[in-house]
Amino acid sequence: MKWHEVSIQTKESNEESFALFLNSISKGISVEHSLDILKQKIDDFEDKYRLDPKDYPESDIRITVYFDQTEDIEGRLGEIHDFIESQPLDEKSAIIIETKEINEEDWENEWKKYFHSFRISEQFVIVPSWELEDYEFQPDDKLIKLDPGMAFGTGDHPTTSMCLKMIEDTVKPEHKIIDVGTGSGILTIGSHLMGARDLKATDIDELSIKVARENFELNGCAEDIVLETGDLLKSETGTYDVIIANILAHIIDDMIDDAHDRLNAGGSFIASGIITEARDDIIAHMEGAGFSVEEVLEENGWVSILARKA
Template identity: 65%
Template structure:
């Protein structure tokens, strides 16, 4: 299968607006940061990545949006141009757009060049499948084997890492858990490694469902996690002890009331994907829904929240 890859080079300040828009119209979206930005944002960067700087944007960011070659790419390009023209993006005149056709295996194999094993918490260690033979185990390690593909959630992003720390802190074997917007499935795998026996993972994106299942198989937990296509909690009929959502701030706000209603008394809501400037608004919405805020973690401009249904 081939894809149209549309590349947009721009300022980091435009990342949220463009990522959200492209996520609505594209079959997949990735963001590449310049080496300087990466080193500023990621702790222990040199231990986790061995990057060729020539493959990265010289400055700012580059967004890569992927469209099925069978679709109308001219229509999509027109949508992108119209969005940029009508939006409040910074330094519009400096935005550069290009496109090319690529094979699917081009982006699937890129991870093997850049993604390496690293420790994300006291217990969890992220290990790409292609490095399993070289990893040196330590007593007590809980290894998450990962082939992330295009789906979000490799464990190096602060939002994912903070979620795993909360999972390490609160998950018990008897808990009934749902991972909303599972992405690569990393958080469900983490909960399974903590002994959880009743796990459901959902995502609205079919690519994420495919990648998550591949990672569940890789971690020998595919039979233990119910994987479904779902739009947040809108069609959820069960009650849970823990709800995990590593998504975006405005979506966390929108689903706060549903999360409260689908939790058992004393249940936990692990919410992440929230930029610092949205912290107060998200906490206010969660408290209005009835939650008690137990703990807030912050890392590199992002926050994660552990809340409880009283």
């Protein structure tokens, strides 16, 4: 199968606007920051990352989005150009758009040079399978072995890392958990490492289901996880102690009431993928539905919320 790769180089200040738009016309995006930006944002950068400078944009950010060969790529490019023209973006004249066609197997190998082992919290460490033999970890580390493939969720995006921090503080072995929109399966794997064994992971995208299954097998947790194709919580009839959803703000908003209905008393709702501008509206909806907001984390314009059912 072939894919159309569209890369957009732009100012970092335009990231949120592009992310919201591109996620609405595709199944996901990747964002590469220049090394100068990464060094400013990440403590102990040199210890955590082993990056080749030539693989990263010289300045600002590069946003990459993929469309499969069945897509009308000229139509999609037209939508992107129309978006740029209609939005108050910074330095529009400096935005560079490049496209190319790639084979799926080339894509799957190309992204590996950007993805390396790194610590994401006090206990969780993300390790791609091709670095397992070389990674030196501490006795208390909880290793998430990951091959993201073409599903999104590598742990390096703030929305995923904040979710994992909340999982680290919230999930108990006795909890029954569902991860809605599991993507690469990273949050379900993190929950399993915290001792949970009654786990369910769902995604509407069949490619994500395939990648998640492979990662569950890689981490030796597949037998404890029910993996299904599902549209949010619409077909769920059971109840859970923890519901996890790292998606987008408007989708989180759509599932708040269902999340409240599907949680046991005292259960937790970990919601992420929320832009800062949508935070107050999401919190208001949660509180109106009967949730108590316990914790709000913010990083680089993104928000994660831990809410509890009274």
